[in-house]
Each structure stands twice: as structure tokens, then as C-alpha cells.
Amino acid sequence: MPTYQAPRGMRDLLPEEAAGFDRLFAVVMARARRYGYPRIVTPIAEDREVFLRTSGQSSDTAGKEMYDVSLHGQAGLGLRPEGTAPVARAYLEHGLHRAPQPVRFSYWDPMFRGQRPQKLRYRQFWQWGLECFGAPEPSADVEIIEFTAGLLAEVGLTDHVLKLNTIGGAESREKVKAALTEYFTKYRDELDEDSKERLRTSVLRIVDSKDPRTREIAAGAPKVSDLISDDDRAHFVAVSDGLDRLGIRYEVDPRKVRGLDYYTRTVFEFVLTDPEYTQAGEISVAGGGRYDGLVRTMGGPDVPGVGVAGGVDVLYFALKTQGVKVDESVNADVYVLSGDPDDGADRIQLATPLREAGFRVAIDYSKRSLDKQLESALKHGAKVAVIRGTEESRGGKVIVRDLVAKEQRVTRLAAVVVEVGRHVPKWPKPRLIDEPGAAGETPFLADPRD
């Protein structure tokens, strides 16, 4: 073990894995754009109150699990444990509640929670998410869920199930809480310790308890669906009908509640079903719901909202478990070699036009024998070697050798780009300025995989 290690619960993404994340990023964010959810980037830290006010005091996530950020003793900031509250804060701060509604955002950012690390549960982890403000309609809930189902299908994740529930709107929730509190208080002495505590802090969660006896008791508890208002019920029916019509399968799970206090009405989770992930309870790959009171909680107007957040790390590993190829080769396709031990700058000069053309080109800097340089290029995964400084490659000529086919040709320097192009692909170059004549065609950054 090295002297220094990454901080607990945080990890390095080595190039292959980072490339895999990049691919997921491209897929998720391109889909978000297609749905009209442009990306927003918020700071990595916020005033701790942003999370404490919105998530609720019963939530560890925004409480004891939040990283403090301080500068010269001035505290008060926390590393973001989730994405919705910062986006809501930005929505309010920039007066976007007065922009045409609804206002939609997507994000992809690292989150931080000071929990004890376990499989697929890191202290720094990545989340993608969608938020829609100002749309009270059930269609917004349905679209968010349809987006997620479509995304999982698009990336090839099959082993999952959608669980759906409603916990009622703000008024109904008061009724629900009161009824559940009354019910569970009768059994107070039989509840497990955690649930006794929840009796005070978040009754809803008792329904979700893992303790066997508590579960028995919870089985007889009043049903949330019987306590909510007619409007809430109508909303839920509209959401389920919408999903039915779109052919999206789901299970209604009356025990499904969510950890963060700001949720109202619709809550849902996409849960992994591969045995690898089901031993230890449920692991969800994405989850979300409606949060109609959130903006108001933050001191803004009464704006409804609905959103979803997904764990990138979870998605990544679930895909790998399923055998989906996520990682991308990060090798250079072309290696520049030379028999001349002292021509470092010439090797770079040789690589330049190839790189400009879009090939991935690495250089052997050494003065080793050509033999060893070739072997090294092969071990680095190169498909083509471009060789200078040998007998054959005198006078403005180079050798282009296909390392796979084990064939080579001597070619003029001016033709090297063409010759290399016969063996390996060019990769698209992102451009900051549109090429002449392309005006209006691609107003956004091009998807590199197009």
C-alpha cells in the first residue's frame, strides 16, 4: 500500500473508466437536450441552509453526512449532497420563476455524502439529473419517468424494475403523518429502536423499516392511498395511466417513500434486479419524484416541480455486470518511431499533420533500437507505426507500417496522412468556431460520436 491513498470513499477514475464515464455523459446529456432540458452547472458547494431547509432535519444526507467547507475559519458552506436543491436555488436567484414556464434543466455533477463506504456507495459519486419547474401537470411526471426508462433502454440496461408510489401533496401529507403517528404510537414499545426515533422525525420511513416485527406492525398501518386527497389520487391515476399508455411497466409499491423531505405526490425508483445487487436490499439506479413545495420552502413563490436523479457509478457498474461494453480504448492508434537517436523535434514534426488530421498519435521519445520501439508501440496498443530515420526513409520519405497486417509501404512525407488513413480512423475534432458554410447547422457543440 502506498503512503498516500485517495480519501475514504473517493476514488480515481483511471483513463479507461473516465472514458466510459465520458461516453455515458454524452449519451445522457444528448438525450436531455433532445427533451428540452439544457445543462446547468451550479457550484460544488452551497450555503448549508440550502440543503438543511429543503431536505428536512430528519435526513442524514443533508445533516450529519454533509461535508463542511470552510475558509480561514469561516464556515457555513457544505459540499452538495444532491442536485435538486442547488438547481432550485439557482432558479430562484436568477428570477427564472418569471421566465416562461416550465423551466427545465439537466445536470451531471459529483455529489458528496459523508457516509460509510460500501459497494457502489461512495463519498464522492456522480449523479445525472433532470429538473422541471412550473409544471403541475401529471404529464411532466410521466415524461421524466419516460426519459429515464428510455435512457436505461438506450444504454442497454435491462435488469431493473420501476417502482412507483404517491405520498400525497402537502396537505395530505400532514394527514398521512398524523394517521401514521397515531397508529405506530400504539405499538411504540414493540418497534425497533430506529423506528422509535423515526416516530418523532419521519413517520413515513417506518413503513419502509427492515426490522421483522416492525414490518408486521407496518402491514396493518393505514394505507397512504386511503388518506390522500381526491386531487392527489387523480394525479396519481393520471401518472399511472400515462405510463400504461406509453407501455412503461411499473410496480406500485405502497411502501416506497423517499429520503428527502421535499417530495410530494409522485415518487419513483428504478431498482436493479441483477442478483449481484439484490443481496443487500435494493440498489436504485435512478429515482425521483415531485417536489411541489420546494421552491416555496426556499422563500420563493409556490412553484411546482418534478425531477429525477441517477447514480452514474451505479449505472456504470450495472452495465458492466450485464456485459455492456462501456469503457473505451484510450490508446493512440499511431506511434511515431525513429532509427535516428537524436531527432526528437523531427518526430514531433512528423506527428503534427497526422494529429491535425484527427489521428491519435503518440511518439516514442527514446533512442532504443527500432526493434524495441516497435515492440513498445505494439504493447501500447498502436495499430500503425510511422517510422523515420532509417535507410529506407531517407529524403523526405517515411515508412507507414500496419502493425496488425504486418505490411508496410514507404511513402512521401506529403502523402503520410492519406497512407495512415488507409489503416486507422480519424477522430472528429471539436471546433469552437463553425466552419464556413455550416452556419445554422450545428449551433451546439457537436456530439463527438456523431
Next chain:
RNA sequence: GAGACGCUGGUGUAAUGGCAGCACAACGGGUUGUGGACCCGUUUGUAGCGGUUCGAAACCGCUGCGUCUCCCCA
């Protein structure tokens, strides 16, 4: 945050109180220079700190990190 179990070169492992070894990888050289082979050689480790002991990778304590069960949750 609580409990349990773990931690030996880059990777995988051996050594159960008595010389830290092996394989792969990496690096260098050779095979008189266009290849992953082969040959020779080199580098790198007991997670950290302390204790017990003539002697510790091993036993004890603290810390760090990981995995599992809770908690919480993506």
C-alpha cells in the same frame, strides 16, 4: 456514525513467532537491429505509528483504507 471481517511489490499469491519468496507485469540488455517469443539482468512490498518478544508480516493497541450488516441513500 455503530458493529463484524480484512489489508504482503503495479497485479495475483507464499511464508502461522526465526533468511520476506514465487508468478505475471514493468524497465534495461542480448538474440548483431521491423515485433508481443526466447535468454540474461534490474527495480519494486509486509498500510502507518506504537507495544510485547532474543527475534514480529504473523501476537496486542491506536490510526488509515476496503468489504459486509445496520443507518442512510444514487
